[in-house]
Amino acid sequence: MQQLSIIIPCYNEEDTIQLFLQETKKIEADMMSELTFDYLFINDGSKDQTLNILRHVSQIYPNVHYLSFSRNFGKEAALLAGLEEAKGDLVTVMDVDLQDPPELLPLMYAKILEGYDVVGTRRADRKGEPIVRSALSKLFYKLINLVSDTEMVDGVRDFRLMTRQVVDSILELGEVNRFSKGIFSWVGYDVIYLPFDNHERVAGKTSWNFWGLLKYSLDGFINFSEMPLTIATWTGTISFVVSLLAIFFIIVRKLLFDDPVSGWASTVSVILFIGGIQLFCLGIIGKYLSKIFLETKKRPVYIVKEKA
The missing domain is CATH 1.10.287 (Helix Hairpins)
Incomplete structure (x- = not known):
């Protein structure tokens, strides 16, 4: 039976970890005849009780594991750590705030069985997101696709299901300055995107602000365009x-x-x-x-x- 590794970056997410596990455990029970689940939380230098909660849940569930950084290194570092640590035949990346709906996992797995190497997800709309942020996000994708040879789909999430071969190809890229959305697209393979309605956070506050998103966007331009x-x-x-x-x-x-x-x-x-x-x-x-x-x-x- 194949194993699914779920990578979950966390930064000050004490309010969402238990809620995330409650929902994904339901999906795990439905898919237990097809896949074994392995959870890998990445504590990215959280300042709240995130680490203590991860210690607690890892003792309750044998298939829940975690890495805890010495400080905050950023989401890109957390994604890389998760990909390097994941041992599953299939690997997915999910946000702990449930903005990535776990109920999509069975459909994503079905697409993998059809022969796709990567099953990504994209938001069909930006409902609930500030108007200015939505406009700037759309502008970013238009500009980056205009100046870069690597296509990036508007609204695409890091939430995607990948085969082991795809993950190994991503890990061959040894660059320090990483922009995962671009890296995921750059490696290629047979990809399909599943649209879904935008979900708001179930609890807590996002750690992203305007300047953080602006810096992230600039990194995208620098890393994937001359x-x-x-x-x-x-x-x-x-x-x-x-x-x-x-x-x-x-x-x-x-x-x-x-x-x-x-x-x-x-x-x-x-x-x-x-x-x-x-x-x-x-x-x-x-x-x-x-x-x-x-x-x-x-x-x-x-x-x-x-x-x-």
Whole structure:
């Protein structure tokens, strides 16, 4: 019988762990003739009672295990740790707040039996999500698909069921700066996406805020597109050509019409404009260099303090 490893990243989720297990245990009972379930919680440096609750549930359920980080390393590190630790023939990633409905698991497994390597999920709508966040999310997917060769589906979740071969391929990518949504798409394989209605958290508060999502989006652009570097190059080139034309115009006007160049304000404005463009381009280049710098350090993506 095949084993299903369920990876559940947790950060300050003391209110949701028990609720999550209550729901997934129902699905486990329904599928026990087809799959054995193995739960792997990743405690990403939580500040509340998450770790104590994980210790408790791991003693109650023999198939519930956990890793606890030495500090908060972020969801990407938690996903990587879970994928590296998971031993199942099939592996899935789920949010502990039940925004990823466990009742989809039987249908996802049925699709795997049909021959798919990955069965992903995507939200059919963004009901209940702030309007600004929804608009920015849609804009992100439009832009990233415009500038990247790796297609990313709008509304796609990390909640997906993968075969062992797919997981092994993902783990071959040894990069430190990880953007899992892009990595999941980059490895390819036969993929199908199942739409579902958006679910709100069953309890607690999300740890994501506007700036966190913005940083995550920028990581996506940097990790899966060279377009920002191209934009910086062309912006600098166009600015240089325009500046040469302006200088030529000023010289010709002076020689033909003896018209003095007047207006320090316009001169300063041009200097500030060109300087701003240069700083903007240097900032883009610096972002790529910082990613290279982090890769060359070879620091571990996470540190495990405790496991069970």
